[in-house]
Amino acid sequence: MKEYEGKANGGSTGFQPVKNEYHVIPYRTYAMVWIGLAVLTGVTIWVAGIPLGRFNVLAALLxxxxxxxxxLFFFMHLLYETTLFRLLLPVALITLASIIGLTFFDFSFR
Amino acid sequence: MGMTDTVPAGAHPEISFYEEKGRYGGIFSWIFSTNHKRIGILYFVTMMTFFAVAAVLGVLIRLELIAPGKTIMEAQTYNAIYTLHGVLMIFLFVIPGLPAVFGNFFLPIQIGAKDVSFPAINLLSWWLFLAGGILAVVSLFTKGGPIDTGWTFYAPYSIRTETNVSLAVFGVFLIGLSSILTGLNFLTTIHRLRAPGMTWFRMPLFVWSLYATGWIQVLATPIIGITLLLIIFERFLGIGFFDPTKGGDPLLLQHMFWIYSHPAVYIMILPGMGAISEIIPVFSRRTIFGYKAIAMSSLGIAILGYFVWGHHMFTSGMSVTARVVFSFLTFFVAIPTAIKVFNWISTLYKGSIDLASPMLYALSFIFLFSIGGLTGLVLGALAADVHLQDTYFVVGHFHYVMFGGTGFAFFGALHHWFPKMFGKMFDERAAKLAWGTLFVGFMVLYFPMFALGWHGMPRRYYDYLPQFQSDHVISTVGSWILILGLALMAINLLAALWKGKKAEANPWGGTTLEWQIPSPPPPENFEEIPRVDRGPYEFARETV
Amino acid sequence: MSTIAAGVATTGHEKHVSDYIGAKVGMWLFLFTELLLFGGLFLVYSVYRAMYHTDFHTAAKELNVTLGAVNTIILLTSSLTMACSISATQRGNRKLSILLLVMTALFGIAFLVNKYFEWGAKFQHGIYPGSDQLGMRENGEILFYGLYYMMTGLHGLHVIVGVLLFSVVLLFLVKKKIHQENFVLIENSGLYWHLVDIIWIFLFPLFYLIT
Structure with missing residues (x-):
């Protein structure tokens, strides 16, 4: 299914293979991920019950x-996508983090 | 695979996109067209309509200010008029201006593609733009009356005023959505539809500027979207986010507004800078100096744009730490901007400069934008800003950047690409005359504002002390010269449409792809997708 | 020359659909705008959470953790069925794909029903934006509930849009317009749905678990 002969003509130029490369992920992988997510949901509820002070927020966010x-990596296939997709996401996340971070230069120092 | 099957059905290289027979006829062949060139023209016509209205409102503002006290209108009318002038100019002309008109028309051509990645979404974005503009105008005539908050919609006034803020704000929300879709389309197009051999560093600089702009459109615009929705919810439900009596903080609205609106300043200027980077090499007959530096400085400006919004709020009551940090960060923006200016100037050095009308606009762009940029540094300095915030100095500064910068770039790009877009040549002498009038009018109109502001004249005031009158009179006279210049330009270009000489494919001797196809372009731009084997500005090879 | 010929054939108007990667790039960019849209609300949340630490804790005690947890599991499961539905299409198993997609939509509706009862209970106690009852409370609690309604409301709206989207995708699946060779529409719908799930993954601890 791989048809990228075009690459030799100078990087990722704008013509696309008619058939496209993709990965079919086994149902079992998805099921494992779901179990992981459910377990983590349990963990976050459990941790929230332990008084850790401000570390509760940190734990919940982590x-x-x-x-x-x-x-992101399994259900949204980021693990299997080309580098392009993995480069795009940090741009959005860093932007959001910068915006929230910089705002606190105001609110933390009033 | 041979070359026999390379001309797809519907390419019709012998006709222009104006003559294309589509599914619909008449006006429907325009408003339902997904052809990027037709959408570009649609934007152009819509935008010029809003621009004309907003420009007339600007002249009315100046007329009111020719003398202290009431001159031609009531104070409340004045508040509504300057708000509408700002909203129309910013959201319906300056922000979408170059990307929506010239970006739509030329981005696919310049990278050797037949259209953008999502043509239907492109059409949708024009419809959203139109709907947003109409809602903003309709809000004037509905219950509560025209919005009087200024284009910044600051709380608590925007929450409490009886005027019809909600409808206008929703209009702006739709325009924001339109901007997001345009940015998304351009980013995908640049990533996916470049012709064979069109590597990243062979792309014209206008495309680079649209790429940087696209990221700002996609990532910053949602913030204003949610902010505007919050204003509406605040007005209808009283959630209290910006209401001090419920624990909210009006300053948070200012933060959120400028988190978008400062990067938006770069949405406004970056494509303008890109267009200038196209015009200067063509009319200097010389490869652009520092191609990579200009391309990267576009990205640099886009990134830095997210870190400096606080400089709009130095006197709003932010923490001292935040003021110092934002002031410090603001100065960094000067670096990539200066990189561009120096590279443009270096391109001129030893070039065979042709002072045709597009070049005159480009050179005056550099001059006016530099004044705008340097006065920006004055305002970025915390101590100076405390004195100058909310005075006419700020008004002068942003008109130099927005009109002297983006506006002149827009008109420069219009003259540069007019033969390609409409297939007609305009009268060059009349174009020069219009440019000269516009330039003189501009200086007379806006330069006195620096003096006014320095002496303490606050912005947005309906009335003023008699000591300010002489400067106000000069400024108002300038507005008449400026509007005359705009009228001359409009008449000249309309006359060219009417009876202009037919334009050749490459009237200016440009080297980018749009000059290799007929004027106006065929429906699908290229008979066969070009194969690119050189950079965008290699004049030497052309002339040898 | 042969590679270029392929390029010509795929950039024409009619063949745009075939840019599979381009369609996904566009979808991801759209998801970023969604992320930043919610990001604005997360900014408001973080500012007021920092300002009214204790009020937020007091207010959060009144939210029903069990209902929140159940909704979390419902959404996570719907993400599983969604992902499997795409896999099924890619394998050419249309019937399974349809079944899984219908399940996903049903989970989405279940989430909304749950949310309806949750909001309804709050309304009965007079806790909604602008109500007198809420107005008498501490400032931080007013803001907490303002954020609660705005954020879960905007999220709920996205769930509704998702369910509507699924009905369109379902129609395409049934009409065989989505199949093993052309599945980018269902894949993009999946991306959207997973983002909606991710937003909830953050909303759940931030509103229900800060007691």
Missing amino acids: IATAKAGLV
Whole structure:
């Protein structure tokens, strides 16, 4: 299914293979990911019950990020996509993080 | 595979896209067309209509300010008129201007493609643009009356005023959605539809600027989208996010507004800079100096644009730390901007400069934009800004950047690409005359504003102290000269459409792909997709 | 020359659909705009959470963790069925694909029904934006519920759009317009649905688990 003879003509030029390359992911992989997500949901509820002070927020966000990562890399196929897709996502995430971070230069120092 | 099957059905290289027989006839062949060139022209016509209205409103503002006190209108009318002038100019002309008109028309051609990646979405974005513009105008005549908040919609006033803020704001929301779809389309097109051999560093600089702009459109516009929705919800439901009596903070709205609107300033200027980078090499007969530096500085400006929004809020009550940080970061924007200016100037060096009308616009762009940029540094300095914030100095500054910059780039691009878009030549002497009038009018109109602001004249005021009158009179006279220049330009170009000489494929001797196809272009641009084997501005090879 | 011929054949108006990767690039870019749209609300959340730490905790106690957890599992499961439905299409198993897609839509509807009861209970207690009851509370609690309604509301709207989208995709599947050779529409719908899921993955701990 791979048809990228065009690459020799100078990088990723704008003509596309008529048939496209794709990966079919086994149902079993998806099922494992789902189990992982369900377990992490349990963990986050459990951790929220333990008084850790401000670390509760951190723990909740870390677990949520792990879950989002599972969805992104498996359900959304990011693991199997070309480099392009993996380069695009950080652009959006870094932008959002910068915006929120910079705003706190105001609100944290009032 | 041989070359016999390479001309797809419907290419018709012998006719122009104006003569293409589509599914619909008459006006429907335009408003339902998914051809990127027709959509570009649709945007052009719509936008010029809004621009004309907004320009007339601007002249009315100046007329009111020719003398202190009431001159031609009531204070409330004045508030509505400057708000509408701002909203129409910013959201319906300056932000979408170059990408929607020239980007739509020339981006696919310049990279050797037949259309954008998503032609139907492209058409949808024009419809959203039109709907948004119409809603903004309709909001004037509905219950509550014309919006009077200024184009920045600051809370708490925008939450409390009786005027019809919600409808106008929703109009702007739709325009934002249109902008997002255009950006998304351009990014995908540049990634996917470049012709064979059109590598990243063989793309014309206009395309690079649209690429940088596309990212801002996609990533920054949603923030204003949600902010505008919050204003509407705030007005109808009283959620309290921006209402101090419920614990909210009006400053947060200012933050969110400028998180978009500062990057949006670069949506406005980057494509203009891209167009200038096209015009200067063509009329200097010389390869652009520092191609990669200009391309990368576009990305640099796009990135830095996200880190400096706080400089609009130095006197709003932000924390001192935030003010210092934002002031510090603001100065970094000067670096990529200066890189561009120096490279344009270096391109001129030892070139065979042809002072044709597009070049005159380009050179005056550099001059006016530099004044705008340098006064921006004055405002970026925290101490100076405390004195100058919300005075006419700011008004002067952003008109130099937005009109002297984007506006002149737009008109420069219009003269540069007019023969290609419409297949007709305009009268060059009349074009020069119009440019001269416009330039003089511009300087007379906006330069006194720096003096006014420096002496303490606040912006948006209906009335003023008699000591400011002489400068206001000069400025108002300038507005008459400027509108005369615009009228001359419009008449000249309309006359060219009417009875202009037929344009050749390459009247200026350009080297990018759009000059290799007939004027106006065939429906699908290229008979066969070109194969690119050189950079965009190699004049030496052309003339040898 | 042969490679160029392929290029010509695929960039014409009629053949745009065949740019499979291009369609997905466009979808991802659209997802980024969604991310930043919610991002604006996450910004509001983080600012007021930092300002009204304790009020947020007090207010969050009244949210029903069990309902939230059930909805989380429902959405996660719907993501599983969605992903499997795409796999089924790619394998050419149309019937399974249809079945899984219908299940996904049903899970989406179940999520909404659940949400309806959750919101309904809050409304009964007089807790909704602009209500007198809510107005008498601490400022931080007013903002917490404002955010709760805005964010879960906007998310719910996305779930509704998702379910509507699925009905269109379903029609295409039944009419065999989506099949083993051309499945980018169902794949892009899946991407959208997974993003909606990711947003909820963050909303759940931020609203329900901060007691």
